[in-house]
Amino acid sequence: MQIGFYFDQTRCTGCSACRVACKDWNDVPAGPENWMRVEYMEKGRCPDVFVAYTVAACWHCIDPVCIPACPEDAITKREQDGIVLVDSQACIGNEACDAKCLKACPYDAPQFGPEKGARMRKCNFCVDRWEAGKVPDCVEACPVRALDAGPLEELEKKYGDCREAEGFKYSSRTQPAVVFKPKRLS
Numbered sequence: 001m002q003i004g005f006y007f008d009q010t011r012c013t014g015c016s017a018c019r020v021a022c023k024d025w026n027d028v029p030a031g032p033e034n035w036m037r038v039e040y041m042e043k044g045r046c047p048d049v050f051v052a053y054t055v056a057a058c059w060h061c062i063d064p065v066c067i068p069a070c071p072e073d074a075i076t077k078r079e080q081d082g083i084v085l086v087d088s089q090a091c092i093g094n095e096a097c098d099a100k101c102l103k104a105c106p107y108d109a110p111q112f113g114p115e116k117g118a119r120m121r122k123c124n125f126c127v128d129r130w131e132a133g134k135v136p137d138c139v140e141a142c143p144v145r146a147l148d149a150g151p152l153e154e155l156e157k158k159y160g161d162c163r164e165a166e167g168f169k170y171s172s173r174t175q176p177a178v179v180f181k182p183k184r185l186s
Contacts, residue, residue: 004177021141059176069104
């Protein structure tokens with residue numbers, strides 16, 4: 001089984017409830033380290049303006065390039081569900097390894113705090129919640145129900161298999177485990 005996310009770009013209002021819930025649940029301090037990001041995009045000119053938001057987390061790729069990029073083997077992928085986890089204690093820090101995992105990831109999922117020698121952390125699919133039969137906290141926090149999570153096969157049956165959205169480029173190399181309902185330019 002491979003877990004994944006669903007994101008409905010037509011519903012997202014950019015409120016950042018998912019981002020705040022993620023930081024709160026995972027005790028990520030205020031500052032630049034964000035395991036869930038909300039990206040804003042605007043195209044066109046008034047009165048023909050297109051605005052969309054895209055969430056950006058670790059997509060728990062089917063073939064994650066961060067794993068072989070890590071010089072300390074601190075990143076692993078669970079066989080039972082495809083969740084990509086990091087052992088922050090095994091990480092040698094952003095300066096010692098030159099943030100190789102972050103440079104390898106096309107989605108900027110590996111995150112480092114601002115402090116010197118910060119160790120990598122990232123979305124872990126709220127593995128503690130997942131193992132308790134709950135969805136990740138970002139999904140539960142979304143007030144407009146733009147997020148869902150679960151087995152990728154079930155998400156595809158429920159929502160389709162669209163892998164593209166405004167502001168997101170699907171990597172056939174890494175195969176991110178995400179399904180979208182994209183907002184379309186008019």
